[in-house]
Amino acid sequence: MEIQQQQEQYPKEEEMMDAYSIFTYGIRSPLTRDYYLRRLKNFFNYIELLPDKNIDERCNYFAEKGKESINSYRNTRIRDWLL
Numbered sequence: 001m002e003i004q005q006q007q008e009q010y011p012k013e014e015e016m017m018d019a020y021s022i023f024t025y026g027i028r029s030p031l032t033r034d035y036y037l038r039r040l041k042n043f044f045n046y047i048e049l050l051p052d053k054n055i056d057e058r059c060n061y062f063a064e065k066g067k068e069s070i071n072s073y074r075n076t077r078i079r080d081w082l083l
Helices: 001-007 019-025 032-045 055-082
Strands: none
Touching: 019 032, 019 055, 032 055
């Protein structure tokens, strides 16, 4: 019975996990998870990131923008290096 419950906690391999799911999945303690999510919400409020959206939408948006910024930076550096 316990093994079945543990297997249900893990996402299926074919399912893609978003940034919010990966973040919350990695925190086992509900108390710690609530604390981290509250701190993350405060950070998003401070930088005024999508104030009318919920925390999972804000987290996923932030992760996507971070990926875009890294790729943009990397492309700029490669272009500068080649020129």
